[in-house]
Amino acid sequence: MEAKEISQAVIGRLPRYFRYLGELKDEGVERISSQELSGLMKVTASQIRQDFNNFGGFGQQGYGYNVEYLYREIGKILGLDKQHNFVIIGAGNLGRALGNYLNFERRGFIFKGMFDANPELVGKDVRGVKVMPMEQLESFIRENDIDIAVLTIPKTSAVEVADKLVANGIRAIWNFAHVDLNVPEGIQVENVHLSDSLMKLSYNINRYSSDIK
Numbered sequence: 001m002e003a004k005e006i007s008q009a010v011i012g013r014l015p016r017y018f019r020y021l022g023e024l025k026d027e028g029v030e031r032i033s034s035q036e037l038s039g040l041m042k043v044t045a046s047q048i049r050q051d052f053n054n055f056g057g058f059g060q061q062g063y064g065y066n067v068e069y070l071y072r073e074i075g076k077i078l079g080l081d082k083q084h085n086f087v088i089i090g091a092g093n094l095g096r097a098l099g100n101y102l103n104f105e106r107r108g109f110i111f112k113g114m115f116d117a118n119p120e121l122v123g124k125d126v127r128g129v130k131v132m133p134m135e136q137l138e139s140f141i142r143e144n145d146i147d148i149a150v151l152t153i154p155k156t157s158a159v160e161v162a163d164k165l166v167a168n169g170i171r172a173i174w175n176f177a178h179v180d181l182n183v184p185e186g187i188q189v190e191n192v193h194l195s196d197s198l199m200k201l202s203y204n205i206n207r208y209s210s211d212i213k
């Protein structure tokens with residue numbers, strides 16, 4: 001259902017609902033009320049109902065939501081019912097760690113290729129995928145139905161590489177390089193800065209210590 005524009009704040013909360021519902025489904029829970037979900041997730045029941053109402057409410061009737069149905073529908077909204085092929089550019093520490101993370105496949109994200117500018121890394125194996133030289137990037141993307149590129153290279157080359165990716169049909173970039181990418185409309189960029197999360201933690205440590213003084 002895509003009739004109206006859904007706020008990014010709501011979209012940002014969907015993966016967490018999806019995760020909790022997946023766990024409930026695996027535990028064999030068939031139905032759950034918004035109050036119970038609220039207790040589990042520490043989100044108010046009204047927030048949950050408001051979020052779900054953006055998508056027509058997911059047919060809550062009688063006692064709560066059907067867990068399996070809700071899990072499947074939220075998965076569809078997140079596009080997880082489709083396969084997304086991705087490549088990783090930059091076979092350093094971070095790129096290899098992401099390539100080695102098996103769970104992405106469970107969600108339909110398929111690790112297809114890895115590229116690096118350092119000739120010494122070419123041919124190295126990361127979970128069955130061989131590192132390829134950058135010269136092969138463009139043809140590989142075009143020939144292997146790649147829609148997501150993961151950028152784990154230094155910021156100095158990220159902009160140039162992103163331009164090349166876009167020119168060859170990449171639809172989305174998961175950007176770990178510490179630089180803002182300027183991409184045409186219609187290309188999705190998700191910036192990830194692990195240190196932002198750590199700084200939030202640091203803020204909260206400070207706030208908590210000043211509260212108990």
Ligand SMILES: NC(=O)c1ccc[n+]([C@@H]2O[C@H](COP(=O)([O-])OP(=O)(O)OC[C@H]3O[C@@H](n4cnc5c(N)ncnc54)[C@H](O)[C@@H]3O)[C@@H](O)[C@H]2O)c1
Pocket residue numbers: 089090091092093094095115116117118121134152153154155157161175176177178192193194195
């Ligand atoms: N956003 C985050 O949360 C986060 C966290 C850690 C690291 N980083 C950033 O991600 C990048 C990778 O980190 P790392 O620890 O894996 O570094 P790393 O040095 O281990 O790996 C970087 C790799 O990129 C390759 N590379 C450099 N320029 C390239 C180019 N133009 N094309 C293709 N490959 C190229 C290098 O050969 C190297 O193998 C760094 O720039 C770092 O600042 C971001």
